[in-house]
Amino acid sequence: MTKQKRAATKRPTLAQDPHRVRDLKERNLETAIGREVRALRQQKGMTVADLAQVTGVSLGMLSKIENGVTSPSLTTLQILAHSLSTPLTTFFRRFEERREAMRVKAGEAVEITRAGTRAGHQYNLLGHIGANASGVTVEPYLITLSERSDVFPTFQHDGLEFLYFLEGTVDYRHGDKLYRLEPGDSLFFDADTPHGPEILIELPARYLSIICYPQGS
Numbered sequence: 001m002t003k004q005k006r007a008a009t010k011r012p013t014l015a016q017d018p019h020r021v022r023d024l025k026e027r028n029l030e031t032a033i034g035r036e037v038r039a040l041r042q043q044k045g046m047t048v049a050d051l052a053q054v055t056g057v058s059l060g061m062l063s064k065i066e067n068g069v070t071s072p073s074l075t076t077l078q079i080l081a082h083s084l085s086t087p088l089t090t091f092f093r094r095f096e097e098r099r100e101a102m103r104v105k106a107g108e109a110v111e112i113t114r115a116g117t118r119a120g121h122q123y124n125l126l127g128h129i130g131a132n133a134s135g136v137t138v139e140p141y142l143i144t145l146s147e148r149s150d151v152f153p154t155f156q157h158d159g160l161e162f163l164y165f166l167e168g169t170v171d172y173r174h175g176d177k178l179y180r181l182e183p184g185d186s187l188f189f190d191a192d193t194p195h196g197p198e199i200l201i202e203l204p205a206r207y208l209s210i211i212c213y214p215q216g217s
Helices: 003-009 029-043 048-055 059-066 074-083 088-096
Strands: 110-112 121-125 136-145 160-174 177-181 186-190 195-214
Touching: 029 048, 029 059, 029 088, 048 059, 048 074, 059 074, 074 088, 177 186, 177 195
Parallel strands: none
Antiparallel strands: 110 121, 121 136, 136 195, 160 177, 160 186, 160 195
């Protein structure tokens, strides 16, 4: 096998380790404050030396604060907040953030009508978490297509979408391409391109649709 072919068949790697578990040190208050100080400093394009010069706090102390190895005094935090033009409470927001989870029992999903929904497309929302630290909105749906479903592929919206087919067979359009989707098949795509089920081959059809887009879109 040539080098080019080996490169083409190489499995993609993920930058994020989904099995990583934060240790207790990463959850404590000092670490949360240090991360905020570093993030705010970097947002302003300042080095640690720049911040030390502005605040009068030593380089060594700032390094300890940013690495979460010391607990800064309230006076030091007030000086940092003033120099970084941010409320004092900003330093504590990561420590106080709530991480939400939502369970939807079988048969309890809410049927909704999304903007642009076609006749015969049943949308059941499987969960919703509002504003969150990730900055991403995720909408998980269970979609059912029946004999009376419209088939015009007119959906187009911000973000990315992932489909996973559970039942039935559909030819699904994305842009100028058609993809035959059967149980166990998936399709992941840029949702800003016109897309939707175009040929309903075996009904009823059911599939999961997960839409992700930046908050505020």
